[in-house]
Ligand SMILES: NC(=O)c1ccc[n+]([C@@H]2O[C@H](COP(=O)([O-])OP(=O)(O)OC[C@H]3O[C@@H](n4cnc5c(N)ncnc54)[C@H](O)[C@@H]3O)[C@@H](O)[C@H]2O)c1
Ligand SMILES: O=C(O)C(=O)C[C@@H](O)[C@H](O)[C@H](O)COP(=O)(O)O
């Protein structure tokens with residue numbers, strides 16, 4: 001098992017990564033918190049596969065209840081949030097109760113937001129079960145979606161611990177591994193050139209990842225994120241770099257309808273646009289076509305869905321949280337490991353987006 005420490009202005013917490021560590025690590029962390037009761041918020045698919053195992057670990061020593069959320073991005077919603085708060089109130093959860101988020105990023109964000117707001121904030125622990133959650137379980141961004149935009153209603157609320165049991169990842173469908181791998185690539189591109197080059201040389205298929213490779217990419221990804229979050233917990237500056245690929249990615253996800261395209265696939269398309277644009281703005285010397293081919297080989301979509309107009313996407317991007325004063329903020333790369341934010345006027349970015357789409361389809 002490997003341990004990392006996440007340090008933020010509002011406190012530090014451990015991340016443990018290993019196989020079959022859930023019971024021992026969770027019991028250890030929960031003992032420190034001494035909760036009055038526990039509410040497990042679990043993804044439906046994860047609950048049916050591993051729910052009993054988690055409940056057995058907790059229910060002997062603590063009053064424990066489970067709330068199951070149907071799987072899928074469309075459930076990172078007001079309705080799920082409301083249902084969790086209603087159940088918490090009916091069960092009589094108090095300020096010393098603990099929430100366990102058991103699932104991928106949807107559950108981590110939703111359960112974390114419920115924990116951030118219930119009685120103005122109760123503790124929670126992240127128990128991630130997807131590759132993508134190496135990103136979502138760390139750093140304290142918690143939120144639900146609104147039809148008008150991704151993660152628009154949220155908070156910063158750090159978990160007390162992150163326990164990453166690799167045993168759970170063995171049942172993850174390959175398209176979900178791919179979604180998580182987009183955030184792994186992002187972490188390499190924005191924060192660690194050696195890691196990025198290791199990824200490009202070692203990973204061309206995702207259905208035969210061994211534990212060693214998986215653990216390496218999870219730990220390196222978290223290390224990049226941890227360094228950024230340590231410097232800027234609440235995104236007043238450099239944390240925006242973690243949004244590389246997201247300005248367009250989030251616009252695609254919201255325009256298509258949540259759950260139609262995975263978060264990672266949206267981010268992959270967004271990163272390709274950002275890399276192409278970085279070539280125009282910062283003369284970034286990365287081989288765009290080679291990267292695009294690597295993405296294709298991995299199974300990522302490499303173009304914006306045809307049905308989405310540049311106008312509709314630009315309108316979405318203007319509502320992005322990084323946007324201000326009628327301009328759109330993009331995260332671009334000067335080189336690998338050197339991201340920078342750049343602001344664009346609406347018409348300027350629309351014309352660049354259209355050029356990129358035309359060039360991509362020739
Ligand atoms: N808070 C953050 O910093 C942050 C960072 C990145 C992404 N996110 C958010 O994370 C979300 C995406 O997370 P995700 O990709 O984990 O999606 P997800 O939580 O929807 O999980 C993906 C799918 O995998 C299934 N699943 C989960 N674990 C499984 C397992 N072990 N075995 C079999 N099936 C399993 C789920 O049922 C679901 O269908 C998005 O909402 C995104 O906005 C947040
Ligand atoms: O932790 C961050 O900061 C990130 O931007 C990580 C992203 O991968 C993640 O998708 C995050 O939820 C995006 O946040 P948002 O504020 O752009 O909604």
Ligand SMILES: [Zn+2]
Pocket residue numbers: 135183246263267
């Ligand atoms: Zn993301």
